[in-house]
Amino acid sequence: MKATTTLSAIEQSKRLAAYTAVDKHILPEHKVIGIGSGSTVPYVVERIVAQGRELNKDRVFIPTGFQSKELIVMSNLNLGDVDQFPTIDVTIDGADEVDLDLNCIKGGGACHLREKVLAEAANTFIVVADYRKNAEYLGTNFTPGVPIEVVPFAYAQVLRKLHDVLGSPNATLRMAKAKAGPVVTDNSNFVIDAPFPREIMMDPSTILAKIKMLTGVVEVGLFCNMAQAAYFGNEDGSVTVKRKVESKVVEESILPSES
Ligand SMILES: O=C[C@H](O)[C@H](O)[C@H](O)COP(=O)(O)O
Structure with a gap:
């Protein structure tokens, strides 16, 4: 008997967002494409692969980390790096939450450094997510806090500043699930998760600048x-x-019959 897989409502929503975004933004003239990280991005790659070998053979795909590199390679797409291709036509990536002004929290999978480089390198940066990520303010549904990549040597000092100066008393070092000790990023750094109160998250650019200065x-x-x-x-x-x-x-809103 043939096994059938039924996607959950959330997985279907991720797929729908990813397929629609690829259909609208990955066009035949786009040759350098950034591929983000997370659980929504495999659907992006699936839809790009469905555009066919003829279109994809002249394209190069730039990953944001280990996971997307594997995805690109396993999908038989051409792999490149951002140092070879510092200008990207379109980058598509997931998000942990998106606010009314299209500001995003990213880094739930600890990939945000490379993701930001690829977002900045792109002429067009597009985000795909399920309905839970669509919020008025950042920190509404995504509560672990703002992911902050830090060099291991400085983590205790950065934590102290977040607690005592920047207003995040519950900021913590992200610990690994199947390893004793902290999460280590693709760049050999640590990650701190810093939740901030609503009044601070209503102005994400200001808190971003303050954290970045640490x-x-x-x-x-x-x-x-x-x-x-x-x-x-x-x-x-x-x-x-x-x-x-x-x-x-x-x-x-794009209605079901149109998407
Ligand atoms: O570090 C991880 C990335 O920022 C992801 O894009 C983000 O966590 C969203 O992932 P998902 O599509 O699994 O919700």
């Missing part, structure tokens, strides 16, 4: 004013699209 911080998982559009798959099969038009964010 000595030992490599990168902060706040992506402010970077995404041109975010696609959220919904449970009813529709897709909510938020996109920047002349520096304002407009929202539209």
Whole structure:
């Protein structure tokens, strides 16, 4: 008997967002494509592969870390690096949460340093996520806090500054699940998760700048004013699209029959 896999509502929403974003933004003229990290991105790659060998043979795909590198290689797509291709046509990535202005929390998978490099290198940076990530303010549903990559040598000092100076008394070093000790990033650094109160998260650019100034911080998982559009798959099969038009964010809904 043939095994069938039924995707959960959340997985279907991730797939819907990813497929819709690829259909709208990965066009035949795009030759250098950034591939983000997380559980939504495999659907991005799946849809790109479905565009066919003819289109993909002249493209190069740039990963944001170990996971996306494996995805690219396993999908028989051409692998490149951002130092060979410092300008990327389009980067598509997941997010832990997205606010009304398209600011994002990223780094739930500790990949935000490389993700930010690829987002900045891209002419167009697109975010894909399920409906749970679509929020008014950052920190609404995603509660572990802002991911902060730090050099191991400085982590205790950065934690102290987050607790005593920047207003995150519950900031903690992220610990590994199947290893004794802390999570170690693809860049051999540690990650701190720093939750901030609502009034601070309402102005993510200001707290981003303050955290970034702490000595030992490599990168902060706040992506402010970077995404041109975010696609959220919904449970009813529709897709909510938020996109920047002349520096304002407009929202539209793509109905199930159209997506
Ligand atoms: O470090 C991880 C990345 O920022 C991911 O893109 C983010 O955590 C979202 O992942 P997911 O698609 O699994 O929700």
